[in-house]
Amino acid sequence: MGIEMVLDMAASVHPDRLALGRRDAGMTYQELSDVSSGGAAVLARHDAAHLVFVGVNGPVLPVLTFAAARSGIPLAPMNYRLATDQLRDLVGQLERPLIVADPAYRDQLDGAAETVLTSAEFLERARTAEPRTTDPAPDDATAIVLFTSGTTSAPKGVLLRHQHLLSYLLNTVEFGSAAEDDATLVSTPPYHIAGMGAVLSNIYAGRRMVHLPDFTPQSWLDIVRGERITSAMVVPTMLARVVEHLNGAPGNASDLTSLAYGGARMPQPVLERALRAFPETGFVNAYGLTETSSTIAVLGPDDHRAAMADPLLRGRLSSVGRVVPGMEAEIRDEDGTVLAAGGTGLLWVRGAQVSGEYMGKGSALDADGWFPTRDRARIEDGYLYIGGRADDTIIRGGENIAPAEIEDVLVHHDDVREVAVIGVPDDEWGERICAVVVPAGPEHADTAAIRTWCRERLRGSRTPDEVVFVDELPKTPTGKLVRRDLVAQVTAAN
Template sequence: MSMTLALQRSVQATPDRIATVFHGRHQTFSEYGDRVARLAGALQSIGMKAGDRVGMLGVNSDRWLECLMGVWWGGGVLNPVNTRWSVPEIVYSLDDSDTGILVVDDHFLNRVEGIRATAKRMPILVYAGDWPTPEGMLSVEELIAAARPVEDANRAGADLACILYTGGTTGFPKGVMHSHWTLWSIGIQRLAQTPMPGESVALHVAPLFHMGGIGRALVQFIAGDTHVLAPAFDAREVMAIVERERVTDLLLVPTMLQALITHPEFDCFDLSSLKRMVYGASPIAESVLERAMEALPGVAFTHSYGMTECGGVTSNPPENHGPEGRASGLSRSAGRAGFGIAVKVVDDSGNEVPRGEVGEIIARGPNVMLGYWNKPEETARALRDGWLHTGDGARMDEGGHVFIVDRMKDMIVSGGENVYSAEVESVIARHPAVQACAVIAVPHAQWGEAVHAVVVRKPGAQLDDAVLLDHCKGFIAGYKCPKSIEFREALPLSAAGKVLKRELRERHWTGHSRQVS
């Protein structure tokens, strides 16, 4: 299968249906398909060959979706760049994947000089915005206008489609490789689990560089329905768009959902068009879920648990969110294995544990990644005997419902963003006044979890929170930087000299039913 087949079907069957809506711009599938075919030809004319990587650095927009399909139509591989990254993180992903073309929108032109100054291979820069084209960049609009539409390159099946960078346990991001087949499977599985009868209108608020965002876009492409795009999450603007465009489908992380239902103007907007709400990326507080279902009584809620490496793993359907599901506790589960996916909970030796006991979730299915780009050792650790090891601790009941209880890998989820402790620790350790450090997750009322650093200064060194935080901001994205810093004389160590992070976490998580939030 090829993801471009979905577009071919829409252009043929429903050419006049609205494909994208962004900032007042509406284009049909016929118009969108023509721009995609021309953009593919333009990218080929500036050097993109089959399998070459093309980066997209921009907020959600119609042009982002044109780039997505345009790269695939022309035979390339998309590198969706995390817009919250610092310049060194962006450059790492470009260098690591050998990205030869980088499309940049208005919002990130201030990153271009830093990329130019530090990238090992300077990619060809293409400007996708509404202002005059900056010096040294090509205009995407001029390229599309001058290009002739080309035939679909028809890369499909096991051909690489995209590299999605996620945090790394070694301190460097990992490029998750997805083929056309794995992406098609992710989209079909989501569509099967959350059917959309009739024409749907989906609002993309979750960033498209995330699996959550791009996965939702795949669903909409396969269904041949309308994409409405918001450049960033703003609760009031989301409600205004839902009312104006009669949005039927919305995917939010719990922090977004909480901001939406607690907004002082919530009752001022007509949200009656909403039919389906998918939430995920981090656990949700019961109080938030209860209030959301009360505030949006006509909406079917679904919880999706997954990861960049495979899209969805389990799905908790609307029926588990009703009175019976809440009374039985099933509303607090992550649901059962998704369609076409096998899920087990295993011990350290890979043996399935008895129902009710805690172990690691592993998954197998056509949606699982090909591996990590240029990281064979990390790939081998994650993919064992055909199973993807998630690093998440959970228990499974007799009905196959999965309950997440802990995170076995050293990762923090803050506002739906994954932060690997090793990556933050690596940056903190670079400061000359730091002797040792450990980074842990602590509960946070708004973001679910927050990054907390425990630091040991070198003897005689002077270092305070503000200085260390400024240091971190020079290397990593703001959401990865510590929200709180604690200085100690020493870190608790095991007999083998390993930092005992459970001891560091203990006082912060006392009284919580699970060790993730």
């Protein structure tokens, strides 16, 4: 049985409940099921082996997800922000692709596959096609191909099989748990694991999905209030823009009972401002990777409230919480030795939802099924703390330094809006520590004062050797810092 069972179950239990869209013009679960079956027929008619989607998140994504599943082929959502050559190169890696694209991206994909349809064209054909009955997909068949963001290397196609995605759902989501008037606001892109996880988890729960393809703080607030949204997920940059837009005013979102965030490091001052702006909302930090089929650790609402109420627990806001049921985690050093609790090293995870498999490259799992996340981390009192990518480690005079350790201090400086710490080449030390700061106001803070701030709170070897001011940090659309671009920018300026 494959992920098509998610929609089968939802449509059988509450066929007339709204699945997608606004309250006054949405699509029911039965309608979603019918058009997805028609979409499967379209794919079969074209003998497609992969369904590629290039476009923003919207009602077409769930249709494509289940049309592909019911036709037994993988869905491959792609980053529509990539350059034309990059997009066409990724499409070229897939066998017999049929491409569905939003009109804005249709022309740049012309000729990249035998069939290229706009989203509207696919939906129209799916609505009028004779529904296709198919056998259930094998558990070990590939359901989704997601390409990694490429922040540290060339994008790799991660193969998420039906069994991985279903394991994630069965262990973390209760079927039919949403009330009929529950609604979630989806603003994460389709090519991100959170975007695909939103499709599966919300339909499995029976929750209506409302989409926001073009984020602005005001449009996000307008939909949350106007559609009486009960849950939402944002990346840290989105939440930062919302609290900055509110500027100390309350969020006035009484129906919003759950707000999840993830995808990148959340600055603690931003989180604390958000908790004050939405005091009745339960905040959830969800940590996961593409290779793990979404969330593997959660810091829940009770953890957030306890940390805000007790200064001794405030540090837990910088954790990603506890590992979810069905998952195991351990911290190893570079030689593979498992470290004791509290030790900082490399995070390895294991569980039925973990894929760790790359298209054309095989599996990254070790002999016992453990996946190397390449994230530096530690576990204290059962809480998982992520210290950044191992590739980001600065080696200064033979000492390994995690940028996150310094960033967590600097972000609390009143004159710092955002900060990233990088290593830049140095003839004497190998690398020197450079703090790249986006100032909080029009006036730059004194660099000596910022260095002193660090020296008073960290060991001297962690004090930045230099401080550079920039207007903004280079990031992916989901808020991940692209350190290699920042290093190139800083070194080119020196």
